[in-house]
Amino acid sequence: MSLKIDKFRYEGKKGFFNIFPKYCKGCGLCTEKCPYQVLDWSDELGIYGTPIVEPVNIERCTACGLCEMFCPDCAIVIEKKRKKKAFGEFLSGIKVKDMMSEKVQAVNTKMSIKELVEEFYRYKFGAFPVVDDSILKGLITMNMLKDIPKLQWSETEVGKVMMPLEQCLVVNPESDAVEVMMDMASDGSGRALVVQDERLIGIVSNTDIMRLIKLRTMFGSLVKGD
Ligand code: SF4
Numbered sequence: 001m002s003l004k005i006d007k008f009r010y011e012g013k014k015g016f017f018n019i020f021p022k023y024c025k026g027c028g029l030c031t032e033k034c035p036y037q038v039l040d041w042s043d044e045l046g047i048y049g050t051p052i053v054e055p056v057n058i059e060r061c062t063a064c065g066l067c068e069m070f071c072p073d074c075a076i077v078i079e080k081k082r083k084k085k086a087f088g089e090f091l092s093g094i095k096v097k098d099m100m101s102e103k104v105q106a107v108n109t110k111m112s113i114k115e116l117v118e119e120f121y122r123y124k125f126g127a128f129p130v131v132d133d134s135i136l137k138g139l140i141t142m143n144m145l146k147d148i149p150k151l152q153w154s155e156t157e158v159g160k161v162m163m164p165l166e167q168c169l170v171v172n173p174e175s176d177a178v179e180v181m182m183d184m185a186s187d188g189s190g191r192a193l194v195v196q197d198e199r200l201i202g203i204v205s206n207t208d209i210m211r212l213i214k215l216r217t218m219f220g221s222l223v224k225g226d
């Protein structure tokens with residue numbers, strides 16, 4: 001069964017295509033966005049028992065990263081060959097405040113899982129910070145709900161399921177983007193919460209990083225001195 005396998009990894013000419021079945025919900029967005037028709041459905045199953053995708057035409061893959069960028073569940077990771085050097089170059093001089101999303105939608109610890117699922121549908125985010133009375137309490141992602149039976153959704157509170165603050169990756173807006181990206185790569189949630197004066201002021205996800213890299217690839221840097 002796919003979920004026993006952490007990831008499937010495929011090598012193309014320009015890079016590696018990695019897919020994590022435990023995150024893939026089979027929405028098909030990546031197949032639509034791939035400009036080279038690289039992806040199609042696999043026989044392997046993902047988190048909801050639906051097929052995951054696989055690069056059936058890996059020889060056409062340019063490692064452009066669009067599938068990774070558009071996947072709402074961070075189920076795909078594209079590693080360009082010589083990626084570390086490329087990321088270091090692309091994000092050189094960037095601070096967390098330059099790449100974070102500032103409009104943060106939060107939920108609270110008392111919200112039920114049923115209400116939370118409605119928020120996931122409404123905002124199409126893969127995770128929410130959890131905040132009570134302006135105090136950051138933790139983070140909750142879609143994947144944290146997978147073991148909760150639907151019958152218990154109404155009576156289970158977000159605070160009982162979330163990742164508590166002490167386990168979250170919390171960063172300063174002035175932190176170096178490359179260092180935070182490395183920390184995120186080893187962090188299970190794939191997100192960093194940006195805090196200043198004990199208040200949540202932003203969130204950084206893999207999508208934010210990929211969006212910034214794409215901007216800098218297409219339009220160059222706007223960082224002072226570049
Ligand atoms: S990296 Fe680009 S070319 Fe390769 S599968 Fe993803 S979207 Fe398609």
Ligand code: SF4
Pocket residue numbers: 019023024025026027028029030031052053070071072073074075076
């Ligand atoms: S976009 Fe992500 S979740 Fe959707 S099918 Fe592709 S890999 Fe799976």
